[in-house]
Amino acid sequence: MLTRMATILSPLLLLTFAPMLSLACPRGCQCYGDVPSVHCYYLDITTVPSGFPPNTTLLAIRHCNITTLRRGDFSGMPLLATLYLDWNNISTIEPGTFDGLFHLQSLTFGANRVTKLTPGLFKDNKLTDFDASDNRIESIPSGVFTNHSSLTGLILNDNRISMLGADAFAGLPQLVEIQINNNLIPRIPAHALKGAYKLWTLSMPGNAISEIEEGAFSDCASLYNLDLSNNLLTTLEGTLKGLTFSNLNSLTVSGNRILEITNSTLTSLTSLRDCFLDHNRIRKIESGAFRGMGNLNNFYLGNNELEEMPLNELEGVLKLDLTNNRLRTPPLNMSAAPNLAILMLSGNPMKTLAPSQFSGLKSIFDVDLNNVTAVREHTADFRALCDAPTLESVSMNDNNLTSFPYNLLSCAGNATYISVAGNRITQFKNDDFFFLREIAQLNLADNRITDISTLTKALQTTLFMFSLTLTGNPMVFLPEKLYPVASLDLDNMKLCAVDKDAFEWMGKLESINLAKNRLRFIPGKLFANISVEKVNLDDNPWQCDCQMYEYALWMKTSNNSEKFDIVCKGPERLNGTYLSDIPLKNLTCDCVHYQAPAINTTGSDTHVKAGQRARLVCNVAGCPKAAVIWTTPLGEAFSEDSDDPRFTVLPDGGLEIRETKMTDVGMYNCTAINYLGTSQESVGLKVMSSKTAVEQ
Ligand SMILES: *[C@@H]1O[C@H](CO)[C@@H](O)[C@H](O)[C@H]1NC(C)=O
Ligand SMILES: *[C@@H]1O[C@H](CO)[C@@H](O)[C@H](O)[C@H]1NC(C)=O
Ligand SMILES: *[C@@H]1O[C@H](CO)[C@@H](O)[C@H](O)[C@H]1NC(C)=O
Ligand SMILES: *[C@@H]1O[C@H](CO)[C@@H](O)[C@H](O)[C@H]1NC(C)=O
Ligand SMILES: *[C@@H]1O[C@H](CO)[C@@H](O)[C@H](O)[C@H]1NC(C)=O
Ligand SMILES: *[C@@H]1O[C@H](CO)[C@@H](O)[C@H](O)[C@H]1NC(C)=O
Ligand SMILES: *[C@@H]1O[C@H](CO)[C@@H](O)[C@H](O)[C@H]1NC(C)=O
Ligand SMILES: *[C@@H]1O[C@H](CO)[C@@H](O)[C@H](O)[C@H]1NC(C)=O
Ligand SMILES: *[C@@H]1O[C@H](CO)[C@@H](O)[C@H](O)[C@H]1NC(C)=O
Ligand SMILES: *[C@@H]1O[C@H](CO)[C@@H](O)[C@H](O)[C@H]1NC(C)=O
Ligand SMILES: *[C@@H]1O[C@H](CO)[C@@H](O)[C@H](O)[C@H]1NC(C)=O
Ligand SMILES: *[C@@H]1O[C@H](CO)[C@@H](O)[C@H](O)[C@H]1NC(C)=O
Numbered sequence: 001m002l003t004r005m006a007t008i009l010s011p012l013l014l015l016t017f018a019p020m021l022s023l024a025c026p027r028g029c030q031c032y033g034d035v036p037s038v039h040c041y042y043l044d045i046t047t048v049p050s051g052f053p054p055n056t057t058l059l060a061i062r063h064c065n066i067t068t069l070r071r072g073d074f075s076g077m078p079l080l081a082t083l084y085l086d087w088n089n090i091s092t093i094e095p096g097t098f099d100g101l102f103h104l105q106s107l108t109f110g111a112n113r114v115t116k117l118t119p120g121l122f123k124d125n126k127l128t129d130f131d132a133s134d135n136r137i138e139s140i141p142s143g144v145f146t147n148h149s150s151l152t153g154l155i156l157n158d159n160r161i162s163m164l165g166a167d168a169f170a171g172l173p174q175l176v177e178i179q180i181n182n183n184l185i186p187r188i189p190a191h192a193l194k195g196a197y198k199l200w201t202l203s204m205p206g207n208a209i210s211e212i213e214e215g216a217f218s219d220c221a222s223l224y225n226l227d228l229s230n231n232l233l234t235t236l237e238g239t240l241k242g243l244t245f246s247n248l249n250s251l252t253v254s255g256n257r258i259l260e261i262t263n264s265t266l267t268s269l270t271s272l273r274d275c276f277l278d279h280n281r282i283r284k285i286e287s288g289a290f291r292g293m294g295n296l297n298n299f300y301l302g303n304n305e306l307e308e309m310p311l312n313e314l315e316g317v318l319k320l321d322l323t324n325n326r327l328r329t330p331p332l333n334m335s336a337a338p339n340l341a342i343l344m345l346s347g348n349p350m351k352t353l354a355p356s357q358f359s360g361l362k363s364i365f366d367v368d369l370n371n372v373t374a375v376r377e378h379t380a381d382f383r384a385l386c387d388a389p390t391l392e393s394v395s396m397n398d399n400n401l402t403s404f405p406y407n408l409l410s411c412a413g414n415a416t417y418i419s420v421a422g423n424r425i426t427q428f429k430n431d432d433f434f435f436l437r438e439i440a441q442l443n444l445a446d447n448r449i450t451d452i453s454t455l456t457k458a459l460q461t462t463l464f465m466f467s468l469t470l471t472g473n474p475m476v477f478l479p480e481k482l483y484p485v486a487s488l489d490l491d492n493m494k495l496c497a498v499d500k501d502a503f504e505w506m507g508k509l510e511s512i513n514l515a516k517n518r519l520r521f522i523p524g525k526l527f528a529n530i531s532v533e534k535v536n537l538d539d540n541p542w543q544c545d546c547q548m549y550e551y552a553l554w555m556k557t558s559n560n561s562e563k564f565d566i567v568c569k570g571p572e573r574l575n576g577t578y579l580s581d582i583p584l585k586n587l588t589c590d591c592v593h594y595q596a597p598a599i600n601t602t603g604s605d606t607h608v609k610a611g612q613r614a615r616l617v618c619n620v621a622g623c624p625k626a627a628v629i630w631t632t633p634l635g636e637a638f639s640e641d642s643d644d645p646r647f648t649v650l651p652d653g654g655l656e657i658r659e660t661k662m663t664d665v666g667m668y669n670c671t672a673i674n675y676l677g678t679s680q681e682s683v684g685l686k687v688m689s690s691k692t693a694v695e696q
Helices: 004-008 011-024 453-461 546-557
Strands: 030-032 037-041 058-062 082-084 106-108 129-131 153-155 177-179 201-203 225-227 250-252 274-276 298-300 319-321 342-344 366-368 393-395 417-419 441-443 467-469 487-489 508-513 531-536 595-600 607-609 614-616 619-623 627-631 647-649 655-657 666-674 677-688
Parallel strands (some): 250 274, 298 319, 366 393, 467 487
Antiparallel strands (some): 595 619, 666 677
């Protein structure tokens, strides 16, 4: 007798046992006595085979090529309770196929091509679970499931259902869950769910529902999750009537065309906690709209067309998302929402932020002011964030700011998280963080910072900095002694060199990301004196030559290969090789004289007329080839990979300045770096007014 053990036996062993099974097990299938069950997988058969043990209770025919289910296919198994037919090619189910299967409870035939379910198909069965996802079913007429009193779960996702019969799911008192995601249903008839007293989850996103007949949910007093997202509803008026004072916990109507919320749309959904009404066309919210909804915690109204938003009756709300609306002013009557902790106002054309704007929100924790007119156009009062002592997180991304919003943040003294990503900040002033004494996380991603030194200085006033994100800035060089933090994101930048002492003050780094830069080598001792838990060095043009020798040696001798290994991009013969797999003696350069860089700037332009092009020379001697960085009098830094509209570092190391301005006057520094050393030379440039053209 075979037991369940057989499932882990090899096919060869099964063959040895085959004679014992052949009495009553179809060819190619596995039969097990104790359940008793039959499993037929991956067989090239187009019809259901015969010869099953008559006491079979579980039959699985999966990943075969069955095309038709015929009357009588299962009649030899009167005890059949569970039937899996998923991943076949079934397009036709003959009427009567399941007749006489009085014990059939669970039927699954997902991933087939069935187009039609005929009324009466399951008349003899005691179905509890039915799953026909991913077929081509076109309609659910009354009489397929109607009055099937044992049914608890019904899954019909990813079909082509465009019609629900008037009584499609009526008379299903045990039904707990229906999923009909991604079909073509245009309306829910008034009686379709009649008697669904136990229905807990109704999931119908991704249909074409434009109408829910009044009273459709009136028997669904147990409903806990209702998902109608991505349909064509223009109104919810009357729809939710039956759910007043009910169990409804989560309502999702995202992605419809709802125009307004009146004071009779949502009233008295007393249990509702999560309400998703984002991505609609809501313009108006009538006063009294949220009466009795004291349990509402998370309210999503993003991507609508609201011009104003009173917070009346939202006393329980913790999170309110109003992103991408048309708010001209911040929400009104803020003191009506004493528990609000997260307020998302990004992408609104609010022209003003008043002094102490958020002082009414006694629990406010996080305010998102990304891409907001008042910040973008500097019309916000600089005291807007005053008197909100609980505020810990402020986000002002995408506001076209050219400098750190020092004034606006001067009241956010308790903020631990500040994000000003996606602006045009190039530099910092020494007191930019003076008032931000508690700041621990700072996100400066996607600004225009080319040189980190002014930021390093400005951060000296902070005490608790933990995480710094500089992702996506065009920064070219990491100098020595960066400000110490635990988590440092320096990916997607233009770094072409790192000073050997860049991380000297770090001590302990939990995570450092240097991926997607232009780095060619790592100074040998860069990570030697700090502890790093997570490091990402991917996607740099690493050259595994003499410059990488010291790093490879450290990695090997300190047993750190697992964490710090890199994949070589060059020299060509080593492209794709792990550094740790290369013998140290192979890490060589093609140099006659190994030499630290020496710079000669002879031949640089010393004075130009404004508007003209200037060219500064930086001829670098030394081998291996050094990385070249130029800094400007205004503190910007460029390398060959920078893409500034006016400043270009040429392949020969020179700097070209197009359309010179009077402000370009001053000292330009060329820095050249290879593993043997760094050298720097300065070149002065004068720019004369093109009008007077007089030598100074
Ligand atoms: C089912 O029938 C097979 C023979 O066809 C027998 O070996 C097995 O013991 C039976 N199992 C049960 C649970 O009756
Ligand atoms: C099902 O039929 C197709 C086409 O004839 C064939 O490629 C495939 O291998 C068959 N499946 C199995 C499990 O034999
Ligand atoms: C599935 O059945 C159809 C006919 O209904 C046939 O044309 C098609 O080749 C079959 N596909 C596979 C993979 O067997
Ligand atoms: C379902 O049951 C109700 C009440 O017993 C009956 O009126 C109705 O005709 C039945 N519908 C179907 C399709 O069997
Ligand atoms: C509902 O709104 C209407 C129109 O704005 C108003 O007249 C009515 O008083 C409101 N009802 C309640 C209960 O707030
Ligand atoms: C900012 O919001 C405006 C609408 O107010 C929108 O058109 C624009 O695309 C948004 N910009 C960004 C960067 O998100
Ligand atoms: C910071 O929070 C404390 C209470 O925890 C409060 O007394 C103080 O005023 C707050 N500071 C600011 C700048 O809001
Ligand atoms: C950003 O500000 C500059 C002026 O500083 C302006 O010329 C530009 O149009 C603004 N860009 C956007 C997207 O608002
Ligand atoms: C390195 O190898 C990758 C694929 O393995 C290739 O796409 C790339 O062009 C190679 N780079 C060089 C410099 O040969
Ligand atoms: C190292 O160099 C030797 C010859 O100098 C060569 O045979 C060997 O393949 C190289 N090893 C690697 C991993 O490149
Ligand atoms: C710098 O280069 C110039 C020619 O371009 C040369 O005359 C001069 O001797 C060089 N200076 C040094 C210190 O090598
Ligand atoms: C340029 O070099 C000079 C002299 O070495 C130095 O004083 C100055 O700070 C440097 N400027 C920049 C922007 O690095």
